[in-house]
Amino acid sequence: MQKPTPTDVEHEVKSVDMIVSKGDAEGNITYTNPIFMKISGYTQGELLDQPHSILRHPDMPKVIFKYLWENLQEGKEVYAYVKNLCKDGGYYWILAQVRVAKNPDGSFRNYVSTRKNITENAKKSISELYAKLLEVEKAEGVEASEKALMDFLAENGQSKETFNSFMQALNK
Ligand SMILES: Cc1cc2nc3c(=O)[nH]c(=O)nc-3n(C[C@H](O)[C@H](O)[C@H](O)COP(=O)(O)O)c2cc1C
Numbered sequence: 741m742q743k744p745t746p747t748d749v750e751h752e753v754k755s756v757d758m759i760v761s762k763g764d765a766e767g768n769i770t771y772t773n774p775i776f777m778k779i780s781g782y783t784q785g786e787l788l789d790q791p792h793s794i795l796r797h798p799d800m801p802k803v804i805f806k807y808l809w810e811n812l813q814e815g816k817e818v819y820a821y822v823k824n825l826c827k828d829g830g831y832y833w834i835l836a837q838v839r840v841a842k843n844p845d846g847s848f849r850n851y852v853s854t855r856k857n858i859t860e861n862a863k864k865s866i867s868e869l870y871a872k873l874l875e876v877e878k879a880e881g882v883e884a885s886e887k888a889l890m891d892f893l894a895e896n897g898q899s900k901e902t903f904n905s906f907m908q909a910l911n912k
Contacts, residue, residue, distance in 0.1 A: 741786070746798060749830035751779050753857040759834060762841075763851040767792045767809075770850060781827035792853075797825040801873035803885040807903075808838060812851060815840055819907040821858060821866040833858050833866075835911050862911045 753759070759779060762771040769787050777784060780795060787794065804820055811818045817839035823831050834855035841849040858866075869892055877885040893899055898906045 741790075741794070744825060744827055744829040746825060746831065747829040749828070751826055751830045751832040753779060753832050753834055753855075755857050757857060759855040761787075761792070761853050763792055763853070765848060765851075767851065769794075779826065779832055780824065781830075786827075795822075795824040797823045797831055799823050799831075799867075799870060799874065801870050801877050801885055802882050803873055803877065803889055804870070806882060806886070807889070812838060812840055817904065819904040821862065821870075821907065821910075822855070823867075823870070833863050835862070835907065858911050865910060 757775050759776045760773040761776055764770050769790050772787050808818050819837050822836050823833050835858050836853050836855045838853045841852050843849045873885045876888045
């Protein structure tokens, strides 16, 4: 499927919306709830077995997904702000909680992402941060943007250890 051309049309995510998807070990979509399809504009048939990167917006810095996958692979949950690309080229912002679900015997079951709406304040500070990370990434690569992300945390008195609680607190 060809990637949509991004537009500056924002799709609204309401405070009651809980956008859920599940993924296999490679991150391919195995489940989406109805609101996921409504906001992204894709049908279930278009989404199942596709990589989650079908939603990847070019404004998203790579380092956020690197951080996400590194933590998931260590079994840790991540709260991250994501700007997603819709089928019509529009976008929506969400705060995603992504975690690993296990079977009763402790083996890997799937990855689960639950996404909710974000405040205008969070949108403003995170879009500024991501624009800066993207710029650093384009000029100097992902390692440099990883350092810029860590600097941003440190400037706010935070660290990797407090990343999740800080992201949630920013959504006020
Ligand atoms: C459960 C789960 C949900 C995900 N949800 C999204 C999402 O909503 N948007 C997105 O761009 N990437 C999402 N990802 C991350 C993608 O797998 C991928 O790393 C990202 O889109 C970057 O793609 P790329 O590495 O091919 O550039 C999710 C991953 C998992 C495991």
